[in-house]
Amino acid sequence: MPEGPEMVFLKELAEPFVGQQVWEARGEAKGISFDRVKGQVLQDIKTFGKELFFCFPDFALRVHLMLFGKYSINGELNRVLQLGLVFEAGEINFYACDCRLLNAPWEDQYDWPTDVLHPAFDPEKALGKLLRSPGRFICDALLDQTLFAGVGNGLKNEVLFRQRIHPESQVGEIPASELRALIKATQALSAEYLEGKRHGEGEVHWQAYRQKICPRDRVPFLKAKLGKPPRSCYFCALCQRQYLPDW
Ligand SMILES: [Zn+2]
Structure with missing residues (x-):
């Protein structure tokens, strides 16, 4: 299971997408309305322990890689896609992980x-x-x-x-x-x-x-x-x- 430092490292890898609009959002993650994500501008990326958050004005997409989660930046893996975000600068895809949409003010839940x-x-x-x-x-x-x-x-x-x-x-x-x-x-x-x-x-x-x-x-x-x-x-x-x- 990835530990906190690996999530901070992943955040740093994904930082070029901050400030960019989501061109396409897709995947099998339940509870995420992908239509709502499309067209939004990524404002920030945060981590809390083993969790990663893509922050948008009214909500965040939370990713936890759990035990066997994988990700690919500007590439795809031959697995079931849970969450994929496409930006002008490239794309990020997540597999075998837990992805959720958290409504604002979601940040209050975290110490x-x-x-x-x-x-x-x-x-x-x-x-x-x-x-x-x-x-x-x-x-x-x-x-x-x-x-x-x-x-x-x-x-x-x-x-x-x-x-x-x-x-x-x-x-x-x-x-x-x-x-x-x-x-x-x-x-x-x-x-x-x-x-x-x-x-x-x-x-x-x-x-x-x-x-x-x-x-x-x-x-x-x-x-x-x-x-x-x-x-x-x-x-x-x-x-x-x-x-x-x-x-
Ligand atoms: Zn010893």
């Missing part, structure tokens, strides 16, 4: 500064929200899109490894200084991921996610489905500390 890549992302607010559920495992909290919009499974595994925190650590048992550092690392790694995309590198250089050996200890990573719902975790039993209450 924009919870997006890790948003310039107004507020680490202290994130910490406050995190501490509201002290019994939760940190691997679940990091994937909570109401706390850290844009963080997916790769970023989650990687920041926990970098900060030496075991995925099944209870939030309330981790020292606040460690949580602050974890939030900063999440922000920094997301930015690094985006920079990598801009420079044509596929993804970040993962040290833990989908890796076999811990580069610090040279022992095999443990791989397990942890959390609610269970998601793949890659972690090292030697260098990632598990914070749990003392019984």
Whole structure:
């Protein structure tokens, strides 16, 4: 599943269409009246976490690539088209994704500064929200899109490894200084991921996610489905500390 940085990168790729009129709108996405889209001028493109928005004066088209979504700019794929927008400068097509039309004022539904890549992302607010559920495992909290919009499974595994925190650590048992550092690392790694995309590198250089050996200890990573719902975790039993209450 694409994580936040990939959506920001996609937004940047589509930016040449901003200010242009939609010549043609088509696709199978239910709930979108394509007649309404045709002739409108694209005012802006925004992202929130893993969601992308094509903004028009009275509505937005929201795209979520889900697990297997694909897109093509100035090309077509041999799949069922969900949403295709044709402009003077070219076209953008989406497949196997969730596309919806949101009526204004749709922006009020989103708490924009919870997006890790948003310039107004507020680490202290994130910490406050995190501490509201002290019994939760940190691997679940990091994937909570109401706390850290844009963080997916790769970023989650990687920041926990970098900060030496075991995925099944209870939030309330981790020292606040460690949580602050974890939030900063999440922000920094997301930015690094985006920079990598801009420079044509596929993804970040993962040290833990989908890796076999811990580069610090040279022992095999443990791989397990942890959390609610269970998601793949890659972690090292030697260098990632598990914070749990003392019984
Ligand atoms: Zn290790």
